[in-house]
Amino acid sequence: MSAWIDIAALDAVPQRGARLVKTVHGCVAVFRTATDAVYALDNACPHKKGPLADGIIHGASVTCPLHNWVISLETGLAQGADAGQVATYPARVAEGRILLDVEFLQQRSVA
Amino acid sequence: MTQKLVVIGAGMASGRVLEHLFEAKADFDVTLFNAEARGNYNRIMLSPVLSGEKAYEEIVTHDADWYDSHDVTCHFDTHVTAIDRTAKTVTSNSGTVAYDKLLIATGSAPFIIPVQGKDLPGVVSYRDLDDTNAMIAAAETGGKAVVIGGGLLGLEAAAGLAERGMDVTVLHLMGHLMERQLDEAAGFLLRRDLEKRGITVKCHASTLAILGETKVEGVLLEGNEGLEADLVVMAVGIRPETRLATDAGLSVARGVEVDAQMQTSDLDIFAVGECVEFDSQLFGLVAPLYDQAKVVASSLMEQPDVFFPKELSTKLKVTGCDLFSAGDFADGAGREDIVFRDPARGVYRRLVIEEDCVIGAVMYGDTSDSTWFFGLIRDKTDISQMRDTLIFGPAYQGGTTSDPLSAVAALPREAEICGCNGICKGQIEDAIAGGATDLGALRAETKASASCGTCTGLVEQVLAVTLGADFVLPTAQPICGCTDMTHEDIRRMIKSRELKSMPAVWQDCGWKTSCGCHICRPALNFYLLADWPLEYRDDPQSRFVNERKHANIQKDGTFSVVPRMWGGITTPDELRAIADAADKFSVPTVKVTGGQRIDLLGVKGADLPLIWDDLNKAGMVSGHAYSKGLRTVKTCVGTDHCRFGTQDSTGLGIKLEKTLWGSWTPHKLKLAVSGCPRNCAEATCKDIGVVCVDSGYQISIGGAAGMDVRETRLLCQVASETEVIDVVKAVTQSYRENAKYLDRIYKWMDKVGLEWIQDQIADLENRAALAARFDLSQTIFRKDPWAEHVAEAAPYMPLANLALEAAE
Incomplete structure (x- = not known):
C-alpha cells in the first residue's frame, strides 16, 4: 500500500529541471520533464556519484554533469555503452502537487 | 406515477439528458431552472459567434417550441438559491418547487485571477452568450484587447476579437501556448500562425494588476511592463460551480462527487456536466458530458448503466489554425517518439508509442488524419506492422520516407546562403543550372562559401537539392544524434529564417527528438542568444550546471566561487570580505588563480546564494569563472x-x-x-x-x-x-x-x-x-548573475527536508 507524501508544488521544480529532497540517508533528486512527468532517483550517478539533479534533462533522461553519463529517469539504468543503475522511487503528480511514496523512502534508509 | 424532475442549469449536458428522457417517453414532469435568460444552446459554437461566422440563432439547440411541446416548465433568468434535501424542495427567487428527483447541472464558473482591478468595467470572462455579446459590443469601437490565458478558450477569444478588428495581445503564464494539450514544437507553430494574424503573444507573462479608474485602461505585467487595453478577457481556466451542492451538504471535492451512475451522495440527486467530479477527474469537453448525460437518463429511468471516462482529443476552433492533440504525450522510458516535420508547410506530427501502441498524438498544420490516429489510440491498435510509415497516415502505408534536405529545399530563392559575399539561394541555383555542378566550380563562379566557409554545408545541400541523385553529399558531422545538420548549417538557418526559439529551430531544422539532448541544447541556447539577444530568452535548463548555477561544479558535487577582480586589482576591504566569507562558510581551499583572482573551493550548493550575498555586499560580483564567456x-x-x-x-x-x-x-x-x-x-x-x-x-x-x-x-x-x-x-x-x-x-x-x-x-x-x-x-x-540569484535563491535549497520530520 502506498503512502503518498506531499513534497511541494509542481511549479517549484522548473520544466527540464530538478530539485533535491533531503532524507535521513542522503538526498533524493526529484526531476520534472518538459511534459510535466516527475521522477525521483538517488542523487548519485552510478559512475562517480555525480549529482544527477545538476544535470541536463532531455526527454525522460538526465545527463550527469561530471562525465556525461546518460541515465534513464524511469528505470535508473545508464544508457548507451555505460552500465550501472540508480535507485528510483515512486513519484507522481496530483492536482499540481508532487507526491513521493514515504514508505519507499524509508525502506531506502534501511537498505 | 409521474415523478417531478427538477433540473438546475440548462446547458449542453442537462439538455442532452432531457432529450434522452423524452425520446424514451419517460414519465417525468420537468421543471428547468437557468440563471441565463435563455434555454440550451451550443456553447461550443460561441467562438464562431464571436468571430462573426455564425449568429446566435444558428446555435440554439432547444427553442421555446421544443420546451413547450415537452411540457417543460421553464424558469430562465432565475437563480436557484437553496436545496432543501429533507423537504425535497428547490428555492429560487421565483418561489419554491418540490422534486422527486433533482439534477444538478450548474456547469462551471470562470476562474478570475485575484488581482487589483479585476472588477473594473471592461474586464470580461468567456463562458456564455452574455460574455460573447459584451466582447462583440466592445469590439465595435475597435481599440486594444488583452486576453489573459493562452489556452483553448483564450485563443478562441483572441482570434474572434482580432477578426472583429481589435488589436489583440495574448498573455500566457507558461512558456508555450496550450501547454496542457500541445508540446513546445506545436505551441511554436500555433504562435507563429496567430502572430501572422496580427495577434501579439507574450509567454512567461504574469499579470500583476489591471489598471484603470472608472473602466479598464491597461494591464501591468511582472517586470513593470504596461500594456494599454480597452478590453480585458480573463480566460485562465474554469472551476466547477458547486456552491448549491456544498450548501446542501452534498459530498463535494473539487466538483460534486458522483458515482458511475452519476448519483451524488444523496440518492435522489444526480449531477452532470462540468460541475461533476468522478474518480478524481473533472470534465470540460463535450464528449464525456454527453456520455454522462446518457447515464443520468438511464439512472433516472432505473436502467443499469455505467459512466467511464474515455480517451479525449482536442481541436482548436480557430479558422486556419489546424491542431489536434490526444492521449498522453509525456516522455518516459519504454516510450518512443515518432516525429515528422515539414518546415515548408508548417506541419508537425508527433506520435508517442508504447508497447507497439500509439498512446498519444500531437498534430499541427495538417490534421486530416487525426481521426485515424485517434482511432489507433482509442482502440489500442498494434502498430508494429506499419510502424515505419505510420507517421504519414493511412494513405501512405508503404509509401516513401521524408526528405532530410527538405529544410534547405524549403528556403526561398531570396534566402541568403553566403553572408560574406551576399549570395542568395537563387544565384547558386542559377550557377548550378549554368554548369557549376560541384563545390569548387560553384565557389569559382559565385564566391559562395569561398570566404569564411561556414556556409559550405548549406551550399552543398543546395547542390544536393538541385541536382538530386547526381550529387553525392560529403558526410559532414552533425551536431548530435538529434539532427543531420552541422553547427554551421544550424547557425545559418537561425539567421536566414529568423528562428528565435528552440522549438522554432527543432521544427524548421527537422529535429528527430522532441526536445533535444545535452549536446545540442547548450549549443542552440548559445546560438539563439548570440543572434537574437533581445528576442530570445536564455534557457537555464539548457545550460551546463556551471552556467546554470553560476559556479564551477567539483568532483564531490560542491562548487567553487570566484569573485571578479577587475584587471587583477583588489583592495584590503575586498580581501577581508573574502577571508570572512571563507571562514563563515568553512571553505576548505582558498587558491590564487592563473587569472589574477581568488578561488574559494568546496562551497556547498545550498550555501552559494548566501556566500554570494556576502561578497555582493562587499561590492564584488561574479567572476564568471565558470562560463563560456569572458x-x-x-x-x-x-x-x-x-x-x-x-x-x-x-x-x-x-x-x-x-x-x-x-x-x-x-x-x-x-x-x-x-x-x-x-x-x-x-x-x-x-x-x-x-x-x-x-x-x-x-x-x-x-x-x-x-x-x-x-x-x-x-x-x-x-x-x-x-x-x-x-x-x-x-x-x-x-x-x-x-x-x-x-x-x-x-x-x-x-x-x-x-x-x-x-x-x-x-x-x-x-x-x-x-x-x-x-x-x-x-x-x-x-x-551580475549572483545578485539576481541571491534574490531568487529557492532553486539552490532543498525542495523538502524529510530528514527533519523523521528525527521528530
Missing part, C-alpha cells in the same frame, strides 16, 4: 609603477573587463594587456592579447595555453585606447556570430583564416556595426 583580463602594472611600462595597461585592462563582462561566447574568452613588449601579463597566449608599445597598442588573437599551446597572431595595431576597445568588441562579436559552439578563437581562426577576420575589422563601418551589436547584446547580459 573570464578575466590579466594585466601588468604598466606605467603606474613599472619603469618599463609604455601605457596604462592596468587601466586599459580594467576598462576592457568592465566592457566585456557578462558576455556569452562560443567558448571561454581570456584576455590580457601587457604594458610593454616584455609581456609580463603573457598576453600572447590569450584568446585576445593587447601588448602596449610606445606608438600605441598591438592587438593579437588566437592564443591558447591549454591542451593546445598557441601564440597569438597580430590582428592590427591601433593608436588609442578607444580604438582598442572598439576592435576587441568587434572581434568578439564576429566570433560570437560566426564560430561553432565550443571552438576557442584559435580554432575559429583556423577555419575562417586570420585574413578574413582582419578584413572584418579593417572595414571601419563593419567594425562599428559589430561593436554596436556587441553593445546591444551587453545591455541584456552585462549584469
